[in-house]
Amino acid sequence: MDRRGGARPRPGHGAGARVLVGTGVVGALPALATGWADWARSDKQQQRVGIVHAVANESAWMLYAASWLARRSGREGLGKALGFAGFGLVGFGGYLGGHLGYRQAVGANHADGVVRTFPEGWHAIGELEELPEEEPVRGEIGGTPLFVLRRGGRVDVLADVSTHLGEPLSDGVLSDPGHARATITTTRGSVFEIATGEVVHGPATAPAIRFDTRINGELVEIRLPRP
Template identity: 35%
Template sequence: MRLPLNGSRAGSSVPALPDRVTDALERATWLDEPADGVRRVTGALRAAPVADVLSGRVAGHPLHPVLVTVPIGTLVGAAALSFVRAPWAAPAARWLTGLGVLSVAPTAITGWSDWNDTEGAERRVGLVHAGVNVLAVGAATAAWAARSDTGRRTWLTATVGVLGVGGWLGGHLAYALGVGVDTTAFTALPDDWTDAGPLATLTDGEPQGRDAGGLPVMLLRHAGRLTAVLDRCTHRGAPLHEGRLVDGCIECPWHASLFALDPAAGGRVERGPATRPAPVLQVREHQGRVQVRADDVRALRENPV
């Protein structure tokens, strides 16, 4: 039997409808102008310490995916109750609807905070994702205000449908475009000592980018200590060696996240919007050369996919 090439089904060369929709949104450059306007407003969320809280630094990952469960859960629950014919169902559905609408505020704020640091395709899809969710909130508000059971049921059903579209776009942002994902999660680190260039060319107190067997690393010689971390910000992938030293930390040159360089800190995030620590490498000097190797046993790095 002859197998189809590239893992596709025989006779299928047209992308699936969801892929066609998301591809169109990613390429919709006409969304850039309204996105610029929205960012001028949401940019206020970048002010420290607000951005540090909204990014989810303390939690270790973005807060938005956690908070979004509240409006989705309450509004889907309200929609289900709207079909229950019992004296208590209608008041319960209205109460859940109100709670769902109120919970949108913190959920949206954390979402806009994450969106602020996106560009291009991610920013366009994120803008549409937010717009769809605004429609869902409008439908939920109409359901809360509806005077009849039929009207409430209709609006809540519409709410769930629109929420589904918004959730699908949110899933695309996270799982297809990687927004909010640690940009180093799938980077395979060397198990053996790997050459990272001469020690003599390192200037004290000056971060330097090096290649260690194809792996970008940032080296720093400071106060008699040699430090090596993966040269990629876990937030959006900026080259850390282009940043500056701030109180024993390296500052991301793009969004100003701070990563602790003290060996005991393990690359800890001292200031967001990054939420994941910078991968720290073991480092040594050997015959005038700098060598690095992994100090990490996470499965994704041991078995990159």
């Protein structure tokens, strides 16, 4: 009983529970859409796990939607049962999501290891005149693959690893190499601005690893930017 003499609402009943369930149902829609977009750009092995992950999560979404409808019509007991069933599927889907993220590296930054393994200091990658004009070349220092593009006296260098699924940038399509905002489109559809490494268009979310460059006599030298 509350202070006014009325019966207290039982846990999981009443308007508050309906609002909470309804908010979750609506809020899940963008996550479902982005999940399918990322699934479409994944490898086959990742897609097999991803489809089960998606089915579990969307089944949970339908159970929660049915729970909201049942609660709205006054069938609180049925609404709670549907909600518990949805919660169980959310847990299973979350387990698969963790497997995708931590074991199969879906959505992970595949280039971040470069920051930890690239040797410190300046390193020569060759002479300026040896680099072709407006044509990307692939280099390597300390086991780190490099994407190198010369435009006149300017040389831009990125780690030759896409942050999306690790595909080489050098296998992509170069656009407007003679302009400051030249881009590279990877085989998975991510677009990076070469001068900055920034993402122009996903599915990649993290920028490409960019190196500082300088011309030392005839040599082009690079280093990781300092924090």
